[in-house]
Amino acid sequence: MSAVCNACPRNCGADRKTAVGVCGAPSEFRLARAALHFWEEPCISGKGGSGAVFFSGCNLKCAFCQNYEISTQNKGKAVSDEQLIGIFESLIEQGAENINLVNPTHYAPRLAALLSKWRCPVPVVYNTSGYESVETLRSLDGLVDIYLPDFKYIRADKAQRYSKAADYPQIAMAALAEMRRQCPQDIFENGMMKRGMIIRHLILPANTNSSLEILDYLKSNFADTYISLMAQYFPCGELADFPEINRKITPREYEKVADYAEALGLEKVFLQNLSSSSKKFVPAFDFTGIM
Numbered sequence: 001m002s003a004v005c006n007a008c009p010r011n012c013g014a015d016r017k018t019a020v021g022v023c024g025a026p027s028e029f030r031l032a033r034a035a036l037h038f039w040e041e042p043c044i045s046g047k048g049g050s051g052a053v054f055f056s057g058c059n060l061k062c063a064f065c066q067n068y069e070i071s072t073q074n075k076g077k078a079v080s081d082e083q084l085i086g087i088f089e090s091l092i093e094q095g096a097e098n099i100n101l102v103n104p105t106h107y108a109p110r111l112a113a114l115l116s117k118w119r120c121p122v123p124v125v126y127n128t129s130g131y132e133s134v135e136t137l138r139s140l141d142g143l144v145d146i147y148l149p150d151f152k153y154i155r156a157d158k159a160q161r162y163s164k165a166a167d168y169p170q171i172a173m174a175a176l177a178e179m180r181r182q183c184p185q186d187i188f189e190n191g192m193m194k195r196g197m198i199i200r201h202l203i204l205p206a207n208t209n210s211s212l213e214i215l216d217y218l219k220s221n222f223a224d225t226y227i228s229l230m231a232q233y234f235p236c237g238e239l240a241d242f243p244e245i246n247r248k249i250t251p252r253e254y255e256k257v258a259d260y261a262e263a264l265g266l267e268k269v270f271l272q273n274l275s276s277s278s279k280k281f282v283p284a285f286d287f288t289g290i291m
Contacts, residue, residue, distance in 0.1 A: 007109050007136045008059040009171045023106035025057030030076035032056050032069070034087045034289030036094055039281050041228055041270050043193040044098065044125065044148070051096030051122070053087065054285065055103050060129045062152070062163045064204070064245055068237040070285050071103065077290050081110075085118050087289060097192055098123040098146065105129065108136045115143040123194055131168055132175040137182070147179035147197040154213045162204075162242070173217075180225060198226040198270070202233055203257050206244040211257045219264045228270040229258055234277045248277045 004015050005027075014021030036049030044050050054067070056076025065071045079087065088099050099120055104111055105128055115124065123145035130149040151172055153159035159168035179197055186196030199222060203211050211229075218227055231254045239246040251274060261269050 005106075005109075007133060008105050009131055009133050009165075009167065010059055020057075021106075022061075023057040023059040024061075024072075024074045025055075025106050026078075027110075029079045029081070029084055029107060029110065030056040030074070031079055031084075031087070031290050032076045032285040032287065033283055034091060035283070036091065036096060037100065037283065039276075040100070040148075041198060041226075043188065043191060044100070044146070044198070046097040046192050048095035048097045050098055050100040050125065051088070051091030051094075052100040052102050052127075052283070053084075053091075054283065055101070055107055057106055058103055058129070059106050060131045060163050060165060060168075062129075063237055063239065063242055064162065064233070064235070066232075066234070066236045066282050067103070067285070072237065075285055077287055079290065081114050084114065088118075088120065090289065092120075092122055096122060098125050100125040100127055100148075102127045103129070105132055105136075108132075109139060112139040112143060115140075126179075130172040130175055131163075131165060132171070132178075134174050134178045137175060137178045141182050144182065145195045146193055147183055148200065149176060149179060149197075150200045150202065151176065151214055151218070152202065153210065154217060155210050158207065158210055162245070173221075176222065180222065186226065196226070198228050200228040200230055202230045203249055203254060204233060204245055205247050205249045205253065208253050208256050212260050215257070215261055215264055215266065219266060223266070224268070226268040226270065227261070227266060229254075229261060229272065230276075231272040231274050232276040232278075232281065234279065249274075 012021035016027035033054040037052035058071035127148040156166040160166040
């Protein structure tokens with residue numbers, strides 16, 4: 001497998017055997033945590049917990065990232081393919097409802113190769129920012145059971161300001177369509193999603209009008225897809241240059257977006273308590289499950 005990487009929309013062409021690209025990751029897997037996680041949507045976490053595997057590095061690097069320690073500071077430990085399979089198997093032995101690949105975009109080609117030779121006995125969840133290359137996603141066709149993408153921005157100026165990715169809206173729109181093509185039906189067993197898609201949207205302070213535009217788009221293009229409206233934002237990272245988002249969202253802001261979803265007639269919507277806006281829900285990136 002070539003180390004020269006154009007797997008994501010950044011197309012930085014880095015030779016990840018000798019250097020790192022925009023994502024900050026080498027060619028080898030780097031992880032910061034692998035543990036049962038109980039704070040996803042109920043049909044993902046279930047009673048047993050989601051087997052969340054957190055990859056270090058990130059191709060998007062949002063200014064407000066709650067996982068800043070690993071996405072931007074790149075905290076992580078290197079693991080081989082065989083070690084990663086062992087981590088997956090350990091999580092399944094612990095009762096994981098699924099294997100939840102958190103921020104896997106910059107490792108997608110390597111994960112496609114691994115999942116082609118090791119068939120996971122529980123659903124594989126691809127938990128992503130939504131900034132994905134359609135070509136790379138196609139390499140995962142048949143290997144991912146549940147897509148869990150963000151749809152962060154619909155305005156290019158916001159995407160550029162917070163993630164230096166003005167092309168995010170059209171990139172994410174194409175990516176969401178490809179994910180839905182691969183998983184056209186939502187399949188549940190005993191309340192747990194076994195196959196399908198949930199589109200997440202994190203509501204940012206002072207940005208609710210953008211959220212309403214996103215809901216309009218989803219109503220027109222993904223009306224039958226589950227949507228998760230996330231209230232968990234709180235200030236993280238270096239936000240001195242972004243004073244408008246250097247606070248939590250207010251109840252009024254969240255209610256504005258949730259009420260609009262209801263007014264649009266969207267029925268498959270997950271809502272989140274404002275109490276989720278707390279650092280206590282950010283996992284400890286202490287190499288649990290890796291060392």
